[in-house]
Amino acid sequence: MKNSGFVTGNEAVVLGALAGGAEMFFGYPITPATEILEGWVNAAREDKNLKYLQTEDEIAAGFAVVGAILAGKKAFTATAGVGNVLIQDPVSMAENERLPFVGIVTQRGGPSTGTVIYSQQEVNLTALGGNGDGLRIVYSASSVEESYLLTAKLFSTAWKFRFPTFLLTDGYLGKQRITISLSNPLKSYPASKILKEIPGKPTHIRNCYGSEAEFAKVLRRNISDYKALISKVSECEFFKATDASDIIVAHGSVAEASKAAVISLREGNVEAGLIRPITLRPLDCRGMFPYLKAAERIYIIESSFEQFARLVLYKMPEIADKTIKIFKPAEGFTPKEIEKTILERRK
């Protein structure tokens, strides 16, 4: 593979999936995620070991991913918006049966068909969707290069810990084209057979149980396994946060704009900093909390209505009193706008 490439965020996802050892893709076109399907189809033209199916809908795509995973292959899907609603059905099965489902969610505006390019409104559904106690791992990329690196990582995280694993991006990220490094620092964790194919010693996998007590035992084990992975999986970027009086907490594209705002605020002698969760679920609370505790003011900024803020404040209620919530559902933020807002709120 080349060391660098002039690629879009969606193309970076395809390259990241290949670096992560993905073998199969199932999907249905939806803006702004479509180029991931197209990119995979083109990759499969060059490498005959790669397989794909453009399914009849996202439900079928998700269940085909589940079927391929049960057969021991690293398979994934990419979707957005109402397509994300439809994949909750297969993802819920993957949660129940602890299958390493991998999904890319290129966020668009909602509810409903909403808008087609940008939002951060798919946090709730991706992080907490499904019926029952959804246990998933959710990453959020803030750059094209990170779309590449995190997609590669998704497959290792999913297959190692056996929980459905997602990457959130958005259409602005997916469609911008820049030169990025294409080195993959992570050695890919291998897939393995889930159905063992040994007659006489059959593998029987179900998601429906006869008694509450029997099912509760399964769920207790899943919750315990999830708690144990938090310190191993959760990630956060700290940017000038050490001595910061004013800390922005943001993820994805908004965090990228916030970083530029922090640089500008620092030039104006405001001790600003940024904390950017790379995993929204689980959150790296242990890493974040000391900085947030020491800060005078905290700004949670997101292109949605209190979806990300709810995740953060639920886990760290102690910071709620000094937190200023800045929501622009379905709209983006410029660095200037963030800088101006913070200067106004500090008065």
Next chain:
Amino acid sequence: MKENDRFSMPDCFNLASKPSLFCPGCGQSMFLKHLGSVIDQQKIIDKITLAIDIGCSLLAWNYFDFDIIQTHHGRVVPTAVGYKMAREKRIIIAIMGDGGGYAIGLQSLLHAAFRNNPITTFVMNNTEYSMTGGQMAPTTMSKELTTTSPEGKEEKLFGGAFLGPELVRQAANSDAYIARASVSNPVILETIIKKAILAQTTGNFAFVEVLTICPTNWKTDVAGSFEFLGKMEKIYPVGEIIKNGRTKNK
């Protein structure tokens, strides 16, 4: 399966799962016995993976001595499609009820038939939703009583009998194998099961509707169950649904 051995249960049965979870007299367990017999006769136990839907079919989650996966309602077909694409040498068999096949999962069934995905699929038609206690299904016949058609299924509002294989035939690739069988005739049933498996191993989609009995929800005894099945067979003709004259996609 050996004559008079193990109460004539197929060798590929998982004895630990017996007695099974199916109601006494259930037609689906009759079908599963014939499926097991065919798997024994064909000596393909080491190649089979079974996928089952929600509804009564989920009761077979540990029925056999080979791998079984239980999926969501109406989603057994796309799961089988993904599995088969990943493990081309395995024989994947998908079983669903008339709700999974003809209501919630019809879209996936039709598209798998249309694409000619090499999987073998079975729909159990007992004219109602049994696991939930006997509600109206697409396959419920005109004037038939169910808990959601308490005065008899009104054809004007809900349609008459749903001819699944005939519909699937219209969408399916001309090489696909499409048939209807009944638990009333085990010889024909086993022949059709064999052909449906053979279709997959020669690279084609196979779909079989199996007419079956539900004494529990029909509230029938043995004679009454088979009398009702006889009525069904007049509306749902047993046999192979022949190619529809479309040009072969080759």
